[in-house]
Amino acid sequence: MQSTEVERLFSGLIGAEYDRLAMICPAAAQMSHRVGEAVAGWNPGRPLRVFEIGCGTGVTTLSLLLAREDAAVTAVDNEPAMLVQAREHLASWLGQGRLRLLEADALSALDALPDASVDVVASGYAVHNFLQGYRSRVLEAVYRVLKPGGAFINGDRYALDDAAAHTRLTQDEARHWFKAFAAIGRYDLLEQWIVHLFSDESEDHIMRLSPALAALRELGFAPVEVPFREGVNTLLVAVKPAP
Numbered sequence: 001m002q003s004t005e006v007e008r009l010f011s012g013l014i015g016a017e018y019d020r021l022a023m024i025c026p027a028a029a030q031m032s033h034r035v036g037e038a039v040a041g042w043n044p045g046r047p048l049r050v051f052e053i054g055c056g057t058g059v060t061t062l063s064l065l066l067a068r069e070d071a072a073v074t075a076v077d078n079e080p081a082m083l084v085q086a087r088e089h090l091a092s093w094l095g096q097g098r099l100r101l102l103e104a105d106a107l108s109a110l111d112a113l114p115d116a117s118v119d120v121v122a123s124g125y126a127v128h129n130f131l132q133g134y135r136s137r138v139l140e141a142v143y144r145v146l147k148p149g150g151a152f153i154n155g156d157r158y159a160l161d162d163a164a165a166h167t168r169l170t171q172d173e174a175r176h177w178f179k180a181f182a183a184i185g186r187y188d189l190l191e192q193w194i195v196h197l198f199s200d201e202s203e204d205h206i207m208r209l210s211p212a213l214a215a216l217r218e219l220g221f222a223p224v225e226v227p228f229r230e231g232v233n234t235l236l237v238a239v240k241p242a243p
Contacts, residue, residue, distance in 0.1 A: 018057050018082060020189060024180050027233040029059060031155035032124045034228055034235045036063030038153045039071065039120055048119040053106045054126025058086035064122055065093050076102045076109040107134065110141035118145045121152045128157040128200060128207045143219045149242035152221065157200065158209040158234040169231055170201060209234065
């Protein structure tokens with residue numbers, strides 16, 4: 001059963017033209033590659049079962065598939081419009097049997113998995129979209145389904161702990177969006193992305209780095225590391241300890 005806390009944030013123009021993200025936030029595409037690189041180096045020589053949270057149109061999914069020939073990926077998203085694009089972009093991988101795409105919210109899909117059944121849970125720019133309570137339950141489920149020694153690898157938007165510095169960074173981001181969308185005359189998309197940004201920055205959603213790291217450690221992850229951070233764009237690797 002789908003959680004009542006699940007939101008539909010990509011059902012309009014944003015989802016239909018999600019490729020515009022690369023124009024307004026090139027760091028997002030770069031982060032997808034970083035997530036793939038992190039998975040590529042995880043337990044080399046041992047086949048990986050990978051679960052991806054919020055695959056969207058399949059940008060990070062492709063990085064995961066290219067990273068390891070021995071990785072079998074199950075990717076989930078609750079937006080049909082995004083999955084249509086993912087199925088088109090990743091048709092050859094679906095045909096090879098290395099990829100499964102599921103229409104489901106993250107928590108429902110994770111709850112359907114057995115304990116200690118996944119080597120890596122990966123995600124790119126999805127978890128920050130979740131409501132705080134829902135996100136906490138997702139991370140609990142991630143810890144449960146990971147095998148001992150498995151990893152949660154997340155490339156995402158983690159807000160600065162300094163609220164004033166974060167506000168300045170967000171203002172700069174909004175200014176860039178106005179210029180980028182004005183240059184192509186797409187004020188309709190600008191409106192949708194600005195509304196989405198307000199959602200990201202709301203107290204119900206915002207994911208600040210230090211509290212996020214503390215929450216993962218409290219769940220039992222160790223170590224919890226940040227191999228890359230530039231502004232809000234952050235790569236996080238959290239390991240479920242082996243006995």
